Structure formats: C-alpha cells, structure tokens
Amino acid sequence: NTSFSSSHAPRLRKEKELLAQLKLQRIDHPSEVLYVSTVSCYSKLFGHMIEHAVYVFRNISDLFKHTPISVKVSYIENFLVKFSDLKCSYSS
Numbered sequence: 463n464t465s466f467s468s469s470h471a472p473r474l475r476k477e478k479e480l481l482a483q484l485k486l487q488r489i490d491h492p493s494e495v496l497y498v499s500t501v502s503c504y505s506k507l508f509g510h511m512i513e514h515a516v517y518v519f520r521n522i523s524d525l526f527k528h529t530p531i532s533v534k535v536s537y538i539e540n541f542l543v544k545f546s547d548l549k550c551s552y553s554s
Contacts, residue, residue: 468521473514480506 484503489496519526519537
C-alpha cells in the first residue's frame with residue numbers, strides 16, 4: 463500500500479461530497495463520470511489536491527520528514543502544485 467493509494471480513496475470521497483454539495487451538471491458520457499465544472503468548484507477542489515499531494519510527499523520516506531524546510535518549500539513551489547493539479551485534472 464503506497465502513500466498515494468492510501469490517500470486516494472479519502473480524496474475521491476471529498477470530491478464526491480463537493481460535487482453533491484455544488485450540484486454540478488453531469489455530462490452524458492458512455493464510460494466516464496464527468497461534470498461541468500465551475501471556478502468555484504475548481505478552487506475548492508484545489509485545496510483538496512494540495513492536501514493530497516502534501517500527504518503523499520510526507521509519506522514517501524522518512525528522509526523527507528527530515529528534509530530542511532527550505533527544500534520542502536522548493537518542492538512545493540516547483541513540483542507539488544503542478545503535479546497535483548495535473549494529476550487531479552486527469553484522474554478525477
């Protein structure tokens with residue numbers, strides 16, 4: 463069980479709760495569950511995406527727990543946000 467897989471189910475649960483709360487319009491598609499998104503929805507999902515990415519990064523290894531804060535900030539600025547945004551856009 464990886465950090466990603468253990469955090470994937472809770473992230474999807476949060477996304478489904480948000481979809482229900484915002485009552486987004488579903489797009490008719492034969493094999494995928496798709497919705498018409500809004501800026502409001504995306505901004506709320508973005509917080510979940512960042513939370514998910516940070517969780518994965520924290521649990522990659524014990525080495526990361528002891529990484530200097532300046533290096534962690536660099537990871538977040540240069541990798542986490544972009545990775546999380548892309549991953550969630552294509553997987554959600």
